[in-house]
Amino acid sequence: MNAPNFTGGTVWTGDNLPVMRGMNSACVDLIYLDPPFNSNRTYEAPIGSKAAGAAFKDAWTPDDVDVHEHGELADRNPAACAVIEAARRAFGKGMQSYLIFMAVRLTEMHRVLRDTGSIYLHCDPTASHYLKLLMDGIFGHENFLNEVIWHYTGGGRSKRYFSRKHDIILLYTKGKTWTFNVDAVRVPYKDTSGYAKSGIVAKSGKRYTPHPDGTPVDSVWDIPIINPMAKERTGYPTQKPLALLERIIKASSHESDLVFDPFCGCATTLVAADRLRREWAGVDLSPLAIKLVDERIAKDRGLWGGVTALTEPPRRTDLGDPPNYRTHRHRLYGEQEGICTGCDTHFPFRVMEVDYVLPRSKGGTDHPDNLQLLCSGCNRSKGAAPGPNGGLCRTKPTHTATNEQAIFRDGASDI
Numbered sequence: 001m002n003a004p005n006f007t008g009g010t011v012w013t014g015d016n017l018p019v020m021r022g023m024n025s026a027c028v029d030l031i032y033l034d035p036p037f038n039s040n041r042t043y044e045a046p047i048g049s050k051a052a053g054a055a056f057k058d059a060w061t062p063d064d065v066d067v068h069e070h071g072e073l074a075d076r077n078p079a080a081c082a083v084i085e086a087a088r089r090a091f092g093k094g095m096q097s098y099l100i101f102m103a104v105r106l107t108e109m110h111r112v113l114r115d116t117g118s119i120y121l122h123c124d125p126t127a128s129h130y131l132k133l134l135m136d137g138i139f140g141h142e143n144f145l146n147e148v149i150w151h152y153t154g155g156g157r158s159k160r161y162f163s164r165k166h167d168i169i170l171l172y173t174k175g176k177t178w179t180f181n182v183d184a185v186r187v188p189y190k191d192t193s194g195y196a197k198s199g200i201v202a203k204s205g206k207r208y209t210p211h212p213d214g215t216p217v218d219s220v221w222d223i224p225i226i227n228p229m230a231k232e233r234t235g236y237p238t239q240k241p242l243a244l245l246e247r248i249i250k251a252s253s254h255e256s257d258l259v260f261d262p263f264c265g266c267a268t269t270l271v272a273a274d275r276l277r278r279e280w281a282g283v284d285l286s287p288l289a290i291k292l293v294d295e296r297i298a299k300d301r302g303l304w305g306g307v308t309a310l311t312e313p314p315r316r317t318d319l320g321d322p323p324n325y326r327t328h329r330h331r332l333y334g335e336q337e338g339i340c341t342g343c344d345t346h347f348p349f350r351v352m353e354v355d356y357v358l359p360r361s362k363g364g365t366d367h368p369d370n371l372q373l374l375c376s377g378c379n380r381s382k383g384a385a386p387g388p389n390g391g392l393c394r395t396k397p398t399h400t401a402t403n404e405q406a407i408f409r410d411g412a413s414d415i
């Protein structure tokens, strides 16, 4: 269990992947994410609403993912890769790209979640079945707790098929123990419930009486969508109701726990967490999101909301025990575009070897910033002969002076 390397009340504007990569491991108690659903639409806020100008694209092509993200997944999570490949065959490349985008981020979410933490992934039937498999691969099918159906009414009705009036929220835990505050989220008994009226007497003679706060909530939630006149409405496209987030946060966290929303939009999760006295942090790509977070939190707290707005990802402070350097091979290959850092020649992945820029003997770490790929020729010859190139077959230097000295003089191949 780690302390977070950022303060509660922080919102980053930017892509959540580098932000999560910079977060310490196991420092978050609860994650709720409401990412793009692969709906093949572009969402825009109505002109004149508080959120006017906010927009995000939810249509996916292979250009939307970095090639090294796919490679990194192959190293870190072969099960997720197999799911993505199956989705590509069944559905096509758009779904493949969307799932790669999701899988690299879900892998980071798994890392930053505490061992006792829970994650709620909000999606809809477009991709929920693929995302379920992805979550099984990343969080483990044994850690699947619930498929929550959020049922709502309103909007038009189809005459060609059953009207689509529900979203799906997949609930997973990270491990075998988790927070679940059943009494915090009880709902009233149905009017027709005989048990609610008079309780029940078991065969043993023991009498069970109805709970004053109602019955434990089941996995189908009837919560209205935000109506056009509701006070909480910001106009932000895809804004979720506070009541939905309040139920999730009350059920799966305690006061002072840290709640994280990597696709925080207009801050529904953050506002709900703040009202329930939880710590919180969020990220959103849209610069408009932070404006709405600020406004909504300030409205609740008074004049000065006190939100910390950042664009730079945090720097991990828990890298005492980083992952094995080999896990970065695919990522480095993508970043270097398959070119050996030593001789600037393109090589197939299989003959590229991971090299420490600053050798471990000199305090170099397994962090990706300190790693590069060399072709096996460069790696073997590195430092073998005296002279400016220290035995490397390079023709063109590509490092800073400091890094080059480390490579040329030490010859410390770590492969």
Ligand SMILES: C[S@@+](CC[C@H](N)C(=O)[O-])C[C@H]1O[C@@H](n2cnc3c(N)ncnc32)[C@H](O)[C@@H]1O
Binding pocket: 014, 015, 016, 017, 034, 035, 036, 055, 056, 236, 237, 238, 239, 240, 241, 262, 263, 264, 265, 266, 267, 268, 269, 283, 284, 285, 286, 289
């Ligand atoms: C479905 S909306 C979230 C709505 C939010 N739950 C609310 O109630 O306002 C998805 C959000 O994800 C954001 N987004 C998309 N890609 C992102 C990325 N790579 N990093 C961070 N945010 C991203 C979009 O800007 C959008 O605000």
